[in-house]
Amino acid sequence: GAVVSQHPSRVICKSGTSVKIECRSLDFQATTMFWYRQFPKQSLMLMATSNEGSKATYEQGVEKDKFLINHASLTLSTLTVTSAHPEDSSFYICSARVFGQGAEQFFGPGTRLTVL
Amino acid sequence: QQQVKQSPQSLIVQKGGIPIINCAYENTAFDYFPWYQQFPGKGPALLIAIRPDVSEKKEGRFTISFNKSAKQFSLHIMDSQPGDSATYFCAASGNTGTASKLTFGTGTRLQVTL
Numbered sequence: 001g002a003v004v005s006q007h008p009s010r011v012i013c014k015s016g017t018s019v020k021i022e023c024r025s026l027d028f029q030a031t032t033m034f035w036y037r038q039f040p041k042q043s044l045m046l047m048a049t050s051n052e053g054s055k056a057t058y059e060q061g062v063e064k065d066k067f068l069i070n071h072a073s074l075t076l077s078t079l080t081v082t083s084a085h086p087e088d089s090s091f092y093i094c095s096a097r098v099f100g101q102g103a104e105q106f107f108g109p110g111t112r113l114t115v116l
Numbered sequence: 117q118q119q120v121k122q123s124p125q126s127l128i129v130q131k132g133g134i135p136i137i138n139c140a141y142e143n144t145a146f147d148y149f150p151w152y153q154q155f156p157g158k159g160p161a162l163l164i165a166i167r168p169d170v171s172e173k174k175e176g177r178f179t180i181s182f183n184k185s186a187k188q189f190s191l192h193i194m195d196s197q198p199g200d201s202a203t204y205f206c207a208a209s210g211n212t213g214t215a216s217k218l219t220f221g222t223g224t225r226l227q228v229t230l
Contacts, residue, residue, distance in 0.1 A: 102148070107161065
């Protein structure tokens with residue numbers, strides 16, 4: 001149980017376009033989802049926390065107008081990278097937490113974004 | 117105060133050896149300490165986690181040792197295998213406020229040789 005999926009697994013886009021990444025909890029309801037960014041050979045950096053039905057909370061330094069997060073249901077959160085540029089190329093990972101079941105987060109397999 | 121310091125940055129051991137990875141934290145509000153294993157191009161997977169009410173936890177070949185007074189915890193991998201070659205991250209979180217988010221260590225790249 002506790003499986004989180006992401007789609008797509010990798011995406012290549014042109015500079016200036018927008019890209020949407022989906023994160024789904026497959027066998028549980030996720031009241032809270034998290035979006036991380038990971039550059040090569042570096043650790044995971046939290047970008048934002050989203051709770052179902054409310055606005056996401058962004059970490060300091062993360063542009064909310066560039067990284068749009070929607071958590072419309074208990075099983076789906078989306079991250080849209082708007083007007084992507086080469087410096088946005090990274091590995092984006094989501095995770096989900098079940099309300100009332102402790103601090104454990106279940107991670108998705110990640111999405112590799114390459115902006116040309 | 118939110119940092120989790122992890123060492124070493126990289127580690128090479130022979131098959132059957134016992135690699136040890138160490139982490140230290142400052143925030144006393146942290147009460148959940150997981151370890152994650154990540155293979156290249158994949159998301160992190162939870163290996164084992166501990167809470168501060170115990171000093172040691174074992175799951176299979178993986179053991180966490182926890183020292184609350186020193187604010188340190190470590191991962192031991194018994195009888196390491198080439199398939200254990202991966203990057204390992206420690207993390208910490210608490211119950212409320214900014215501590216409720218997972219704070220990750222910088223990672224340790226482990227290579228297990230034959």
